[in-house]
Structure formats: C-alpha cells, structure tokens
Amino acid sequence: GEDVEQSLFLSVREGDSSVINCTYTDSSSTYLYWYKQEPGAGLQLLTYIFSNMDMKQDQRLTVLLNKKDKHLSLRIADTQTGDSAIYFCAERSNFNKFYFGSGTKLNVKP
Amino acid sequence: DTGVSQDPRHKITKRGQNVTFRCDPISEHNRLYWYRQTLGQGPEFLTYFQNEAQLEKSRLLSDRFSAERPKGSFSTLEIQRTEQGDSAMYLCASSLDYQETQYFGPGTRLLVL
Numbered sequence: 061g062e063d064v065e066q067s068l069f070l071s072v073r074e075g076d077s078s079v080i081n082c083t084y085t086d087s088s089s090t091y092l093y094w095y096k097q098e099p100g101a102g103l104q105l106l107t108y109i110f111s112n113m114d115m116k117q118d119q120r121l122t123v124l125l126n127k128k129d130k131h132l133s134l135r136i137a138d139t140q141t142g143d144s145a146i147y148f149c150a151e152r153s154n155f156n157k158f159y160f161g162s163g164t165k166l167n168v169k170p
Numbered sequence: 171d172t173g174v175s176q177d178p179r180h181k182i183t184k185r186g187q188n189v190t191f192r193c194d195p196i197s198e199h200n201r202l203y204w205y206r207q208t209l210g211q212g213p214e215f216l217t218y219f220q221n222e223a224q225l226e227k228s229r230l231l232s233d234r235f236s237a238e239r240p241k242g243s244f245s246t247l248e249i250q251r252t253e254q255g256d257s258a259m260y261l262c263a264s265s266l267d268y269q270e271t272q273y274f275g276p277g278t279r280l281l282v283l
Contacts (some may be wrong), residue, residue, distance in 0.1 A: 076216070101276060103213070107274065108270055148213075157226070160214075
C-alpha cells in the first residue's frame with residue numbers, strides 16, 4: 061500500500077499555533093485530507109485539499125501542500141485545549157482508496 | 171441526516187466465536203467502506219462497496235472475514251472464528267460517488283479474549 065507518515069506527538073501551549081506535518085508517497089493522489097479523532101470516537105473530517113492547490117484556509121485551519129516534496133501540513137491558529145486529539149493525514153488515490161498515516165497526538169497545555 | 175451509524179459500539183467475545191457488525195451509511199450515499207484501526211495506528215482499508223457490489227478487498231481481509239451490502243443500503247461485516255489479533259476498532263465510512271470526502275461512523279470496538 062501507499063506510505064503516509066506523520067510525527068507521533070506535538071505539544072503546544074494554549075493560544076500558540078500548532079503545525080502538524082505529513083509526507084506521502086503516491087504522486088497520483090487526487091485529494092489529501094486531515095481528520096481529527098477524539099478518544100473512543102470515529103474520525104471527524106476537518107478539511108481537505110485538491111492536489112492542484114497549494115493552500116487552503118478554513119477559519120483557524122490552514123493546509124499547505126507541497127506536491128513536489130509530497131509534503132502536507134496543517135496549521136491550527138490560536139490552539140485551544142479542545143483541539144487536543146489525534147490528527148490523521150490521509151491521501152486518496154486515483155483508485156478511490158484512502159491511505160491514512162499513524163496519527164499525530166496533539167497535546168494542548170493550558 | 172443522521173450521519174453514519176454503527177452497531178454495536180462495543181463487543182467482547184471469546185476466541186473462536188463469530189461476530190457480526192452493522193453499518194448504516196448516510197442515506198443516498200452509494201459508497202460504503204470498512205476500515206480496521208488498531209491502537210496507535212491509522213485506519214487500514216478493508217473493503218468497499220458501490221451500491222451492493224463489493225468492488226475491492228484488502229489483503230488484510232482473510233477468508234474469516236466477509237462483508238455484505240445486500241440492498242445497497244446498510245452493510246454487515248462478519249468475522250468467523252475470531253482470534254485475539256482481531257481485537258481492534260472497526261470503522262465504517264460512506265460517501266457519494268466521486269465525492270471528495272468520506273464520513274466516518276463512531277466505530278465498533280471489538281475485544282477478543
């Protein structure tokens with residue numbers, strides 16, 4: 061399968077910005093996604109970006125895509141304690157299959 | 171629109187027993203996906219349906235696993251002769267044809283003793 065990699069942990073203080081990074085290998089990916097998962101819950105779609113875009117902003121969330129380096133990032137501005145969760149990067153291939161990273165656990169300290 | 175629902179939310183079973191999980195997708199979503207998620211990992215693709223047709227199955231889906239979507243609406247995932255290694259969260263997701271996004275259910279957490 062395809063390889064999607066993320067760092068395991070990120071710790072920030074409340075009010076700071078968080079940046080979660082992801083790398084992927086499939087150059088034919090059509091869409092890339094960020095999902096949030098809270099303990100014991102399913103995955104909540106946060107945002108996504110089409111592969112021909114460089115950036116997408118949605119309120120406190122900014123997604124940056126460097127297609128040449130196959131690098132995706134999610135920036136959360138003014139991080140709140142309610143943002144503490146596991147964040148998954150995912151890519152969708154041309155064959156409509158989705159591949160997920162292992163998740164980055166974001167810890168927001170008050 | 172009530173979202174994707176899954177039943178049961180939790181299941182504890184003994185090794186060797188059969189279990190069946192149900193997923194109800196968002197109404198009118200014609201694609202339905204099953205994933206398995208183990209602790210500390212992201213979801214791993216198992217299989218997906220377009221309407222009632224099962225279009226793809228992962229190599230993770232051994233012959234003990236079977237999934238159905240008989241009328242193109244809800245789906246069931248059955249695991250026969252469960253093993254301890256089957257313990258995981260089983261997630262279901264649905265989407266419209268060629269829609270960019272999948273919407274996930276809350277998952278069924280399986281524990282095999």
